[in-house]
Amino acid sequence: MPEKYHIKTQPVPPVSPRIGKYGMVDWREDCARCHNCVKKACVYDRYRQEADYIRNLSDVNALFFDCMGCFSCVQDCTKGLLCMSINPEYQKMGNSYWTPDIIKTTWLQAETAKIPVSGAGYRGPFSGKGFDSMWTDMSEIVRPTRDGIHGREYISSSVDIGRKLPYLAFNCNKTGANASPLVSLPMPMIIDMTSPAHTLPQLNPIIAQTAVNTDIIAIIDSRQWQGSDKQLRNIAFYIADGEDIPKDALKKTRLVEIPDGAKVIERIKEIKKIQPGIVIAIRVELTSAGVERAIKLAESKEVEVIHIVADANGNEIGASKPRFIKDMTRQIHTALIEKGCRDEITLMAGGGIALPEHMAKEIICGADLITINLPLLISLECHLCNSCKPGMVCPAKLEKIDINYGVGRMTNLIAAWHDQLIEVMGAMGMREVRRLRGDVGRAMFFENLEEETFGKLFGSRKNN
Amino acid sequence: MASFSVPEKTIKDILPENTLKTIVPQEEVTRAVKTAPSRYRNEIAKFIVHRNLNCKRCGKCAEVCQYGVHVLKPGYKYFAEPKNHLCIGPSCEKTGNFCVAKCPNGALQLKENPLFKALGDYRWPGDLILATWKMAETGDVPPAEYGYEYNCGNSGGGFDRLRFKFPDKPPVKIDADKIDTSISLNKRGDGRPEIKIDVPWYGGGMSFGSVSNVTQLSKARAAKAWNTFTCTGEGGYMERMRPYDDHVITQVATGLFGVREETIQRVPIVEFKYAQGAKPGLGGHLLGDKNTPAVAKMREAVVGISLFSPFPFHSVYSIEDHQKHLDWIKHINRRALISTKVSTPTDVDMVAVGSYSAGTHIVHIDGGYGGTGAAPDIAKKNIAMPIEYAIGRVHKFLADEGVRDKVTLIASGGIRSAHDVAKAIALGADGVVIGTVELVALGCVRCSRCESGRGCPRGIATTDPELAAKMNIEWGTQRIINLYNAWRKVLVGILQRFGMKSVTELRGRTDLLMHLDYTNDVGAKK
Structure with a gap:
């Protein structure tokens, strides 16, 4: 039995006061000091812990932010004085894509490494834009393992990155004599560089060590690399146009990324001359020309990996009516199938991957693996307030971050995502993530379901 | 047993003595509406x-x-x-x-x-929660001047965008007391009891462990009062539920917790749970905190250990294997009807037909937007299709296969109001299963804290004795009885406006529906 992929985790508590969704419990005047709220109503003992919190004034607000929103104290208060509302600080976090709920669940996973579980069913909208407009399928009978939750470790999440052979070639009875190099990762995820808006070079050592701990790869700008040689196996340098190739370090890495450009094929040859065994990814920004460019690049025999990157919200870059990453990925994936070269190329996709289900859905849409960066930044208690600029105050104090804390939180998050990928694949009856790629038969899309169900009954959708 | 109308001769022919009838005396519970105010000092x-x-x-x-x-x-x-x-x-x-x-x-x-x-969320906005509380308190819909929107939620799709196309005036005037809201649960004509329930819904499976015994008993007593059913879920069968045996469905799920021949013989309906909508394909999971000594005893498990019901049945690889399961139960309890509960994958229609061919009486499809217990967040909105899509698909496929009138189709997974019930039936279901709404009637605020620690802070979905004591059985029973009464009134009102004498006339009448996001210019169909 091959060694199972397992990420070692341990709880890493937050360093800043928690920001809860509910709370802001407000005592109006005329409290009877009956202590009903303290002794009876709050089953979580939040009021009883008040004294402990108040001793540490920096944490005083945490008392309120740990509120679970059960309304018991409000409804049991002898004089009806307590009031609760949604925490405005919570609502202020993130943006319309990276919602407060996404930030909160990311924090929880970074702290505990556990799959978020809750009761009372689904609470959200029926469907939405982007990844919220598709559902993964499940299998009522066919299962990848017959051992339920205890057999899920036998579901493979590993992927190979690089150019694959269209068929097996034999040379002197040896298989794969002309095979291109491949990089195997235990899960379909790569840590991408942070966007310029969130560039924090001090995070690079944390990201590098996280990649080592989880045995995945982090893409780091070669100009910012200051880590140790031991980490290089899990590092992919991003070598910008015109930058010198770090020859010695490159020989200790397995993957490298270069930007797309007019002379990208020459650049590939230049790197291959230095390190023939390295896999080279081309970063293609998903601007209006991005999809076509990715399809064009795939035709070249020199190209091994294409890394398509949408904006942080998963949208086409610079478009007034942007396409979403999942749709652009499907377009590229389908075009490559039609050209007969899909299996030869590795497609990495990044931008807008905010939750673990996005990872599964993006792979279903045609990516071999996904790249993320913002979720890891958020795991460090970032509020996504876009204050990552000199002179601005970072609420998560990222400038003073401890490396153990950072690595622990990022590792926990990746472990939780991996577990959730396995959950979804288990439900789908999939045994290998490689087989999930492009398998839209294991998904249902809002547009299709609406058309098949309501379109026949009610005509055309008004917003079509 | 008034609702069981099998000819005496047939019963004697097919039923062995030990499963002929319920052994313990059955308790009567009156259906009368009585005011049951909030158990909290301050109402929201x-x-x-x-x-x-x-x-x-x-x-x-x-x-x-x-x-x-x-x-x-x-x-x-x-x-x-x-x-x-x-x-x-x-x-x-x-x-x-x-x-x-x-x-x-x-x-x-x-x-x-x-x-x-x-208070509330997209699926259960504050208005719907407050209105449900009012119904549970008074047995009637809230007065119009309060302006509560209690017919639908705010999710922006599915039931929440469907509306009925009521005629300006009813085509036929029918008195409310002449309208029949009952549905039959056995359409197979196989000699087993022809069970009818007085309202086109019954209570979903919530195990002892996921909810308190007070909650379970309140549901069972309300089911008795309204001549419908409640379900034990997969957590064993409390002895205290025996006076309501005739209105209990017991569940057989993969963990087989608390499943014994003797409990299967008690009930008129046995439900095979293959999957549940809130976590399809993932099985059941009771977190260790809620596995108290009482729960562990019922489930014959070790206290404090998380209990998994692994998905799927390890003995079912095919419809033929499924049939083997059904035959097993049918043999043990010769009066029982069989319900098969599945979730809503792409091929839910095939699963439904296969289940019928295996001998099930009730096909119960459970969509992803319901659920009352613990479920991974990733499963809740991402796996399997919402029930609104699945109902019509299954209804049509069963009809195309010529078996639609031989099986009862029950839908669940996000039924929150009487209008949802009517819409589900108009889309093609015979009836529905409800879960969350019963908990809301008991005071649930949907804080989502059912799953861990001591469980529900409102004392509903908990096994902690102190928390469970926040509610008593009489009050809980009355709240659910009142809710059912209010729902039936709304349903009768809908049928009156369409001039229908029976809720069965509404089944599959998609021509009476419109969708707010569509042009609604397709010719009337039936």
Whole structure:
């Protein structure tokens, strides 16, 4: 039995006061000091812990932010004085894509490494834009393992990155004599560089060590690399146009990324001359020309990996009516199938991957693996307030971050995502993530379901 | 046993003595509506009436208010805190009895309650929760002047965008008491009892462990009162439920927790749970915290250990294997009907037909937007299709295969209101299973804390004895009885407007529906 992929985790508590969704419990005047709220109503003992919190004034607000929103104290208060509302600080976090709920669940996973579980069913909208407009399928009978939750470790999440052979070639009875190099990762995820808006070079050592701990790869700008040689196996340098190739370090890495450009094929040859065994990814920004460019690049025999990157919200870059990453990925994936070269190329996709289900859905849409960066930044208690600029105050104090804390939180998050990928694949009856790629038969899309169900009954959708 | 109408001769032919009838005496529970007010001191209100120091205690507010918001108790000098939950809000201005305007001293102010904004979510907005509480309290829908939207939620799709196309006036005038809301659960004509339930819904499976015994018993007693059913879920069969055996469905799921031949023989319906909508393909999971000594004893498990019901049945690889399971139960209990509960994958229609061919009486499809217990967040909205899509698909496929009238199709997974019930039936279901709404009737605020620690802080989905004691069985029973009464009234109102004598006439009538996001220009179909 091959060694199972397992990420070692341990709880890493937050360093800043928690920001809860509910709370802001407000005592109006005329409290009877009956202590009903303290002794009876709050089953979580939040009021009883008040004294402990108040001793540490920096944490005083945490008392309120740990509120679970059960309304018991409000409804049991002898004089009806307590009031609760949604925490405005919570609502202020993130943006319309990276919602407060996404930030909160990311924090929880970074702290505990556990799959978020809750009761009372689904609470959200029926469907939405982007990844919220598709559902993964499940299998009522066919299962990848017959051992339920205890057999899920036998579901493979590993992927190979690089150019694959269209068929097996034999040379002197040896298989794969002309095979291109491949990089195997235990899960379909790569840590991408942070966007310029969130560039924090001090995070690079944390990201590098996280990649080592989880045995995945982090893409780091070669100009910012200051880590140790031991980490290089899990590092992919991003070598910008015109930058010198770090020859010695490159020989200790397995993957490298270069930007797309007019002379990208020459650049590939230049790197291959230095390190023939390295896999080279081309970063293609998903601007209006991005999809076509990715399809064009795939035709070249020199190209091994294409890394398509949408904006942080998963949208086409610079478009007034942007396409979403999942749709652009499907377009590229389908075009490559039609050209007969899909299996030869590795497609990495990044931008807008905010939750673990996005990872599964993006792979279903045609990516071999996904790249993320913002979720890891958020795991460090970032509020996504876009204050990552000199002179601005970072609420998560990222400038003073401890490396153990950072690595622990990022590792926990990746472990939780991996577990959730396995959950979804288990439900789908999939045994290998490689087989999930492009398998839209294991998904249902809002547009299709609406058309098949309501379109026949009610005509055309008004917003079509 | 009034609803069981199998000819005597047939019973004797097919039923062995030990499964002929329930062994213990069955308790009667009256269906009568009685007021069952909130068990909390302060009810959550949409609006707040604030009384300031200018109040001269003239009593004008109490005099004009028709809703009892202002109370000066006899012998008291000062007014009690306004009963905000009774206030209808700014719409009161139109009545001419608006206390704020009538107060001669300008001592009253009306504000939106910030608390209300913290209540509810897209699927269960605050209005729907408050209205459900009112129904559970009074047995009737809330008065129109309160303006609660209790027919649908705010999810932006599915049931929430479907509306009925009511005619300007009913084609036929039918008295409410002449309208039949009952449905049959056995359409196979296989000699087993032809069970009818008086309302087209029954209670979903919630195990002892996921909810308290008080909750389970309240559901069972309400089911008895309304001649419908409740389900044990997969957590064993409490002895205290035996006086309601005739209205209990017991569940056989993969963990086989508490499943014994003797419990299977007690009930008129046995449900095979293959999957559940909130976590399809993931099995069941009771977190260790809720596995108390009582729960562990019932499930024959070790206290404090998380209990998994692994997905799927390890003995079922095919419809033929499924049939083997059904035959096993049918042999053990010769009067039982079989229900097969599945979730909603792409091929749910094939699964339904296969299940029928295996011998099931009830095909129960459970969509992803319901669920009452613990489920991974990733499963809740991402796996399998919402029930609104699945109902029509299964209904049509069963009809195309020529077996639609041989099987009862039950839908669940996000049925929150009587209008949802009617819409599900119009889409093609015979009836529905409900779960969350019963918990809301018992005081659930949907804080989602059912799953861990001591469980539900409201004392509903908990096994902690102290928390479970927050509610008593009589009150819980009455709340659910009242809710059912209010729902039936709404359903009867819908049928009246369409001139239908029976809820069965509504099944599959998609021509009576419209969708707010569509052009609705497709010709009428039936």
